[in-house]
Amino acid sequence: MLKETMRAYLVSQDGEEVKGEVTTLPTDQLPAGEVTIEVEYSSLNYKDGLACIPKGGIVRTYPHIPGIDAAGRVIESQDASFKVGDRVLITGYDLGVSHWGGYAEYVRVPAAWVVKTPENLSHFEAMALGTAGFTAAMCLLAMERNGSTPEQGPVLVTGATGGVGSVAVNILAQKGYTVAASTGKADQHDYLRDLGASEILSRDDVSVTDERPRPLLKATWAGAVDTVGGSTLSYLLRTTNLAGNVALCGLVGGHNFNGSVIPFLLRGINLLGIDSVACPMSYRQDIWQRLATDLKPNNLDQMSQVISLDDVTGAVGEILQGQVKGRLLVAPK
Structure with a gap:
């Protein structure tokens, strides 16, 4: 009542x-x-x-x-x-x-x-996921619809100790991906490894701050979940491998970034925008069912x-x- x-x-x-x-x-x-x-x-x-x-x-x-x-x-x-x-x-x-x-x-x-x-999801679990977990699942599913598989190589999760990042690291690892995680928190490496990360990078390792950076850097990542944007997205666009997918879902590092068309033309990479707010209801229900079953973080x-x-x-x-x-x-x- x-x-x-x-x-x-x-x-x-x-x-x-x-x-x-x-x-x-x-x-x-x-x-x-x-x-x-x-x-x-x-x-x-x-x-x-x-x-x-x-x-x-x-x-x-x-x-x-x-x-x-x-x-x-x-x-x-x-x-x-x-x-x-x-x-x-x-x-x-x-x-x-x-x-x-x-x-x-x-x-x-x-x-x-x-x-x-979903029946097998408690409300504690539902809100431990919440918008953050829902967004992380959307990132993974968008990447897989666009051809990502664990066999292609390591996937980088940026801002990895945050809500989206933590869930993304966990569910990617559970699905068999080799996961690298970047964070500005030097004291949280054990936390990220427990979630499934096999490699930890610092925030500085994954940023491009040069005013005129090279359009391409060493191809390192098969894909990425980017919760940061800004100079981190500039780095990802230059280091993602052939036909790799970068799922962009955050802007805590800024909404502007320095980029060029070269990575899209010479490596065929894909920048995937993720919008969890206006996700259609039928797809929203499907994602929650997945989060209650095969994508449920452990x-x-x-x-x-x-x-x-x-x-x-x-x-x-x-x-x-x-x-x-x-x-x-x-x-x-």
Whole structure:
């Protein structure tokens, strides 16, 4: 039963200042939607961090509840596809962006955004994956649709200790790929090896910072999952082997990069853009089924920890500074 009030992490704006705090709100303030869900877990993503700071470019209307992921049980439904008690999850769409998100005891959303949680996936596991795991799976599947196989050689995962990177390292290794991982955290090499990485590179090893770099460098990688962008993407375009696939899904290193057409023309490489927000529902459901079965990481417990709403402010600062390892789940209660 829907309570009259709910705990939530509310972000408000006062002039140029944006501040987040835990508060209690009437549930009649929940936005419109056919399905109301009691949230068991949400998660913290880089995008959520941007939603909590001035000029983050994510939120246009305040006050706002962040949280681009949510998983829990349906407690009210005006759509025949969902009944009270159904286990469900939501990632992407406008959740936590222009629509109040998962950092609250309840979310109310359009039915078209809701996915029934696969039977063999707990809500802890679903949010340990969340948008990050969903994106990592999209990267792997896009690469394989474009011809990637483990036999072609090593695949590099950049920003490998983050949420997307951690899941990508794990599922690539489970699928038989030789995985190299790059990170700026010198103290996390053992963590990455436990996830399945066979080689660790520093952030500097995988960056091109010359103003006029050579258009091609030594062909090293059969493919890559790039969560960084910027100078790291410049490096990947120059070092990916013939017909290799680079799946680009992040920009923590910047949204501009120095590149040329030469790697595309002389090595036939493929730059694959990954958009998890507007993924069609039928494909979204297929990916979640894969994440519950053959793509389910075997190290979810190791890469995940749970925080409360009271911990969100500190965690936002950490994720924006690149200090978070793996996945942080947010438990609203």
